[in-house]
Every structure is written in C-alpha cells, then in structure tokens.
Amino acid sequence: MLEGLTNVVVKELKELLRDPKILIGMIVVPLLMFPIMGLVIRGSMESVEQRLQKLEVGLVDFDHGTFTENLTTFLQSVNVSIINIAASDLTEAAIFLQTKTNATDLIHIPEGVTENVSQKLPAMIEVLSIFSGAGGIIEMSGSEAVTGYLEYFKRTLAPDPFTTIVKSIVKGEVKDVPPSTLFTIAYSQVFILPVTISVLLVFSMQIAATSVASEKEEKTLETLLSLPISRFTILSGKLVGSIIVAAVGAIAIIFGFNYYMGSFALIGTPSPVDPSALGLAPTLTGYVVLGASVFMALLSALALAIIISAFSEDVRGAQSIVGYLYTLIMLPMFVIMFTDFNALPLIAKIVFLAIPYAHPMLAAQASITGNYLMAILGVVYVAVFTVALLYLASRLFATEKILTAKLKFRGFKLRRKKS
C-alpha cells in the first residue's frame, strides 16, 4: 500500500532541507536563539555584578550631624564609594549627580535626621535614582543595592524586634529564595517558550503551505499524481518528510531551551539562582512531555497546512488562507502570556482547550510546574485531532479535488473591495 514511500520521503527531505528558509527558520534559529538569549542574560548579570562591586553613590547632606558620618563609614565598609555633593538644594544636587558623576543614585539626608535618631523619633532619608529609560535589571540594581544597605544600616542603629525572611515553597519543598526571584525566572519562561513555540508553528505552517502549493503551481504535483503510486503514499510521504523536519525543529527548540535555562545557573551574582536546584527547570519527564506536545502540535499544524494549501490555487493563495489559522496560535499564546489559565471562566477554558495549538503552551507551563496530567491529556487530544485531519486529507487526496478544488474567501474579498 505504501510502496514507494521511502522514495517520496527522501525526495521531500532533500527538497525541504535544501531550502534555506526551512533550514534556517526551523532548525538554526531555535538552536541559536535560546543560547544567544542565555548569553545576553549572563552578560547583563555580570554587568550588574561588576557594577555592584564598585558601586558609587552620591550623598547630599543638609543635616551635618553624626548620622551622616556613621552612614558614610558604614557604606565605605561595604565598598560603596561616596561622592559628597555640596549643593544648596536637592535639585542642584540631582543635576550635579547626573552631569558630573557616573553614579545613578543619590542619598538625601535632610536637616534634623541626627537629632530625631538620637531622640528615637521617626526620621526620613531619601534615595533618588536617575531614570534613564533604558530599563532592565542594570537600571534597577543600583537603587535596590543602596536601599538594601540602608536597611541593614538601620538595623545596626535600632534592631527590629523581629525580622521577616521571605522564602518560597516549590513543589512542596521550602526553598531559601524569595518569590520575587522565582517570579523573574517563571516570567522569562512564560514569555519565551510560548513565543518560540508560536514562531515555530507559524513558520512551519507557512513552509508546508508553500511547499505543497508550489507543487501545484509548478505542476510537479500533477506529474506526481500520474505516477504508479498510491495517493495515500504521496500524502504520507509529504507528511513524514514534514514530520522529520518538524521533529528536528522540536528537538532544536528543546536543546536550545535547555541551554537557556542552564545559563541562569551560571550567573555569578551574590545570590546565584539555579532553576534546576530549585526544581524550576524541566526534568527529563518535563522535557519529554514538552517535546511530545510540541511535536504533536507541529504535526497537526503541518497536516492542516498541507490540506489547506492543497486546495489553494497557488502559493500566494495558500499563504493567505493559512494566515487565517494563525489566530489559533496567537490567541492561546497571548492567553498564556498575560492571564492565568486557571482563573479563566469555564467557557473560555473550554474554548482555549479546544484549540490544538494551546496545548504545547500549557505543556511548557507543566514542564516547569510538574503538573503533567493536563499536558499528557493535551498530547492525546492533539493526536486525535491530527488523526482526524490525516483521515480527511487522505480522503481528499484520493479525488480529483486535489487538482481542481479552489478555496476562495469571497466574503473577505467583497468586504475588502467595499472598504
């Protein structure tokens, strides 16, 4: 029944892998993107570390008391360089800090602080940070370090009756890391993986649609269909070729992501964060579930793209029709990135779960949290959806519709003309 399949698959692979668009988009980009992002993160963390090692802070003193002397001595003891700014008011001091120094933070000690502290009355000092607009962790790091040191200095003057240490519970285990740090890791995962999976899905659909439609456009499909080989073999050959390329793409994305996660462990900041040690990097099971989900979604996307493009007139038509399907990828991506799936109303959850391309994004979350049940059910659901698509495709490939059918979105065209 499938005689000649190997021949068709080999041809498909040669055609696909020799196409630079596919090679670069599906394999090289995922393999390079994550490591590059990891290097960027490591680089910025190292910059923060270097900056904190020789931190410079401006100080404008309107108190002229012992408080400032003690504070200066303390800050110097923790290797913070103090730039004393003589100014008549705060604005003048801020301008001096911004124009004459490399420091980005200014400690303002108003008049009366020493007196208030000595009488155990509330006193207030200010930390002002220059806002450059660049954002990122480097800009935040200075003010956070200064406020941290001031907090510590405050405790030396008047120890708190108690201190609060914030820890996290991860998968039932207490971890000596504040939730804010974990949030930073989770945030990067929540954003990066769905975006990458979406890019991979969109790209592979586009390539598959182009590949099949160009067979029609260049009449290579017509020749292929006239050969002594079953239509199902031709369809299977196209799918197997696409599956192999998609599998390589999925493996590339998993390897790249693994490297990206590993780059967090390499950060040499005063409090290094290793997602693996915290149980926040995917385990082997997590990677397998994620890989299976991404692979199945890719297969499903490719099958859908092949079916649709086979019934388009030409490459442009196939691309525009496949373009309508991107909503099914983008919608779950935004939901995962900006909302909490568990907080969605029931009807929205059902709609979300009905979209096959939402499942690899849920699997991405599950690979971190370890809640695999939903992800595994998702893989099964997408597999069933894909089998149904393949059945439909094989039925359609067996008829002349593969050559004569022309999908047109007349409604869209008419609307466009009117506007």
Place this chain on the structure above:
Amino acid sequence: MDLSLAVDAKNLVKVFGKITALDGLDFKVKSGDIFGLIGPNGAGKTTALRIVSTLIVPTSGSVRVYGYDVVRDPEEVRKLVSYLPEEAGAYKNLSGDEYLNFMAKFSSKSKKSIDATVGVAAEISGLGNRLRDKIKTYSKGMKRRLLVARALMTKPKLAVLDEPTSGLDVLHSVHVRETIRHYAEEQGIAVLLSSHNMLEVEYLCEKVALINQGRIIAEGSPEELKAKNEVDNLEKAFAKVVGLA
C-alpha cells in the same frame, strides 16, 4: 475489449461547474501510433489528456487504456501511462540526476534497472554533465528536455504529452520533436499528444483529431485532412473546419 487500442475514449463528457469542457468526445489511439489532439485554447485538449492519465474523472462516458478503465482501474492505467503536463516543473532543489532517479524508482526496483532507466533519460535529454546541477539552474528548454526524458525513459506503453514543445525555442523544439519521434518508433510506444503547433503535429502524428468546444470536429491523417479540405497545411484545414476560412 480491444487490447490493441492504446486509448479508447467513448462519448466523453466533463463538466466543471457551469462549464462543459468535454461534450461527447470520441477517439481511438492504436498501439504504436502517435496521435495528436489539436485545437484552440479551451477546446478541452488538456482535460481529455488528464482524464486519460487518471488525474481527473469524466462526468460521463468512458476511457480505456489497453483495456483498463481509467475510473475503475486507475492504478493499472498509471503503470502503463507516462504523463507530461503542459509547462510542468521539476523539483528545483534536486539535481537532474536526482530527479530522474526519484522518478525511475517508481517503475524500476533494482539498482541496475534504475541506473539503466536513468541512463536512457540522460541520453534522451542530451543534458550531459548538467544533470549533476540543481534543476533551479536550468533554462526553460533544458528543463523541458529533462521532463520529456523523464516521460519517455520508463518506456511506457502510452506516453501522454501535453504541448511537449510549449514555450521552447526552435532548437529545443526540434530536439524534443526528434526525440519523441525517434523514441516512439524505436520502442513502439503509443503517444497521445496535444499541441497548438500544427507543423509539429503534421511532422509527428500518424493521426490527428481536431477538437473544438469539447468535441472532435474532424479526424484523420494529416494528409487526409488536408486533402479533404483542399488546403496545403493543417492550420488552414482547422480554420476551414471551424468555419473561419
């Protein structure tokens, strides 16, 4: 069932929506003959060839290829037929050799037989060392020669060639025509071809059917058609038959 007939088309009708592409087409191609379907654009030539090649099915009527019905036994028909579509393309990222190997593997199983088939195609195409290059580097003429070679290399019992010299310059056209004629004579294969080029048809075909609006309006050898219409070439014969001259 007449097994000496390469093609036996009877009362062939094909309707696409509101368009009737074939409207009761009858023709027969004898084994070993080169048969030409000629007519203007939209006459139904390509539709007829696609039905014979099992790519589409007739709305009514029947076609038998060496006794096999194209609708009931399409897989048997495909083993006997080699089809060359008009303006067909080839896989641009494969080399000429790879393309021919890919195609040869559907009809030959052993490596020796595949190599022999590809060797035949190399000879027919006359592309020499350029067969090692990727097809995307070929000119239109080179690509057509490759495709004609592909269609003939397997020594099919029936070659269905849709406008075999479409878009080619004189030199490439001559090469392709010579190849078809020489190969059909040498191998004794039947050829069913369509063409706009009356000179080409006159040169190649033993028998010609003039087709217009999905029907055969005249049939015979080129000499018979010219004599019957008292003209000196097929072009004039066609014009006279359709009432333009």
